[in-house]
Amino acid sequence: DVKVTQSSRYLVKRTGEKVFLECVQDMDHENMFWYRQDPGLGLRLIYFSYDVKMKEKGDIPEGYSVSREKKERFSLILESASTNQTSMYLCASSSGKLGKLFFGSGTQLSVL
Amino acid sequence: AQTVTQSQPEMSVQEAETVTLSCTYDTSENNYYLFWYKQPPSRQMILVIRQEAYKQQNATENRFSVNFQKAAKSFSLKISDSQLGDTAMYFCAFMKLVGNQFYFGTGTSLTVIP
Numbered sequence: 001d002v003k004v005t006q007s008s009r010y011l012v013k014r015t016g017e018k019v020f021l022e023c024v025q026d027m028d029h030e031n032m033f034w035y036r037q038d039p040g041l042g043l044r045l046i047y048f049s050y051d052v053k054m055k056e057k058g059d060i061p062e063g064y065s066v067s068r069e070k071k072e073r074f075s076l077i078l079e080s081a082s083t084n085q086t087s088m089y090l091c092a093s094s095s096g097k098l099g100k101l102f103f104g105s106g107t108q109l110s111v112l
Numbered sequence: 113a114q115t116v117t118q119s120q121p122e123m124s125v126q127e128a129e130t131v132t133l134s135c136t137y138d139t140s141e142n143n144y145y146l147f148w149y150k151q152p153p154s155r156q157m158i159l160v161i162r163q164e165a166y167k168q169q170n171a172t173e174n175r176f177s178v179n180f181q182k183a184a185k186s187f188s189l190k191i192s193d194s195q196l197g198d199t200a201m202y203f204c205a206f207m208k209l210v211g212n213q214f215y216f217g218t219g220t221s222l223t224v225i226p
Contacts, residue, residue, distance in 0.1 A: 031212050040121070042203060042218035050212075090157065094212055099145045099164075101205070101214050103157035 003027070006091050006104035013111050019078040021107050023091030029102075030095060032074035034058075034066065037088040037106070049074055081111045114139045116206050118217035125194045126225050132179075133189045133220050135204030141165075145207040146180065148189045151219075152200040160202070163187065194224045 007022035025032065031050055035043040045058030047066040055066050063085060067075045074093075078085055091104040115138045125131035137146070148160040163171045163180050170178050175195075179188045191198055204217040 033214070035216075040218060042118075043216040045213070048213070088155070092157075092214075094214075099207060099209075099212075100159060100162065101147075101149075101157075101207075103149075106155045 004091055004093055004102050004104040006107050008107050009105065011107055011109045013081050013109065015082055015111055017081050019081050019109070021076040021089055021109070023074045023076070023104055024072050025093040025102070026072065027093070027095070028071065029093040030071070031093060032068065033092045033101070034074065034076045035090045035092065036060065037090055043090065046076065083111050085109065086111045114141070114206050114208065114215045116204050116215050116217040118204055118220050120220045121218070122221045124223040124225055127194055127196060129194055130190060130192045131194055131222065133202055133222065135187045135189070135217055137185050137187065137204070137206050139185070139206065141208055143209045145209070146187045147205040147207065148176070148178070149203045149205060150200045151203065161189065196224050196226060198222060199224045
């Protein structure tokens with residue numbers, strides 16, 4: 001089975017802090033995604049990556065950046081956390097051949 | 113641009129009954145995939161069922177089946193013999209074949225009542 005691992009299940013940070021959310025997948029998938037999930041808004045795409053060192057903006061990239069130095073790891077960075085970034089963050093990966101998205105178990109981030 | 117609409121924010125169903133969750137989408141693509149994902153209280157997103165747009169036959173997975181109407185851009189999920197473990201948030205999703213981008217609806221919260 002594909003495993004997508006997010007480093008933290010719960011995270012509490014202060015406004016202005018730099019925050020790193022880590023995601024690792026073990027199935028050699030070329031595509032990786034970061035979503036934000038908020039009640040009533042569903043899943044919104046922040047950034048995605050099709051290959052190492054490649055990144056593309058999603059629908060809501062403002063306030064975020066990403067890093068993909070290795071194929072299996074995709075990091076989401078909040079340069080200066082703000083309270084409106086309190087949310088559930090979901091990492092996912094896919095292979096174009098499979099046409100399926102595999103998710104991590106999510107990180108609930110609270111910015112105080 | 114692709115959009116996915118789930119017009120039922122919340123639904124409930126009696127255990128052992130059947131329930132249908134609605135989903136519509138808008139796209140100019142001809143080839144794509146459609147999905148239903150389930151997110152139980154554990155928060156882990158689980159793939160329920162997948163439909164390739166070029167297939168006319170509706171996908172089924174045990175108690176889960178879809179009604180795919182390509183011309184109407186409709187993709188509803190039917191859950192038969194509902195079980196307490198079906199209680200979850202259900203998301204409808206669309207995937208373009210070019211670029212592998214996924215687009216999600218806002219979700220339907222389903223509660224199965226004992």
